[in-house]
Amino acid sequence: MNILLWHVHGSWTTSFVHGRHRYLVPVTPDRGPYGLGRARTYPWPDSAVEVTPRQLGGETVDVVLLQRPEEFDLACEWLGRPVGRAVPAIYVEHNTPKGDVPNTRHPMADRDDLLLTHVTHFNELFWDNGTTRTGVVEHGVVPPTVTWTGELDRLAVVINEPVRRGRVTGTDLLARFAEIAPLDVFGMRVAGLADHLGLPADRLTSHEDVPQHRMHAELARRRAYLHLCRWTSLGLSLIEAMTIGMPVVALASTEAVEAVPPGAGALATRVDTLLAAAARLVADPAEARRAGAAARAAALDRYGLDRFLADWDRLLEEEVCASR
Secondary structure (H helix, E strand, O other), X not given: OEEEEOOOOXXXXXXHOOOOOEEEEEEOOOOOOOOEOOOOOXXXXXXXXXXXXXXXXXXXXXXXXXXXXXXXXXXXXXXXXXXXXXXXXEEEXXXXXXXXXXXXXXXXXXXXXXXXXXXXXXXXXHOEOOOOOEEEOOOOEOOOOOOOOOOEEEEEEEOOOXXXXXXXXXXXXXXXXXXXXXXXXXXXXXXXXXXXXXXXXXXXXXXXXXXXXXXXXXXXXXXXXXXXXXOOOOOHHHHHHHHHOOOEEEEOOOOHHHHOOOOOEEEEOOHHHHHHHHHHHXXXXXXXXXXXXXXXXXXXXXXXXXXXXHHHHHHHHHHXXXXX
């Protein structure tokens, strides 16, 4: 099957393109947001092929995978065919709703020309999808090649744009945890975070846009993983950390309440509870190891790559067959 999809979310797309299909990934000369092409910091198989907008007109496309509202018109233009009619379309929603939650209407609400697929059940529940058909395919991750050692009594965090996103990603809470142990913050646009929070450099270190395999290796050396997001969809970095075998200290918000099982660290809405848990894990490597083993077992069971790809194969086959 030939699947057209844009490179939007690096970790999710990395998992998706490990399937058995051929993946057509638009590329433009500027490698801008609608032509980013293949990933440079994630390992992608050769079946993910870069195509220019001009080349797409001559390609056989079995299904279009949309992830942003404007991609619908762009796909129609570049393919020269009506997407959703001549070519089946699936819209993947990665994010929690914004605005007047829980009354936020999805931009693809009340449509009969596509399937709206959410990455978590929480997202499907909280978006107003209207009459559009919906489904859920939960995340799956490519298993990291490292396992937890936890020899550094430091806490690891993965956040993109923590200054801009602020309370959404729990950036305002980081200083309280920096009193427990030094923080290592990985992600995009994390430079200058310590200054922004008024923290000395020895309490928070930023690691800017580290390639995935190197980031996993560094995460594995930290004692525990800190997940303070108030209102985001389930982050793949959280699942990856659990798969590595890291104990987790997480806010009990959105889909995290489904992903983090009892015994995997701590899950709570009380910050004091999480601070106490972080302190215990930092002080007791044996407890951290036990919690990390529980986290790893849960992540491998629920968010394995084989299950993720099998779920997508079933959904893709159903949509393509239904259009014939």
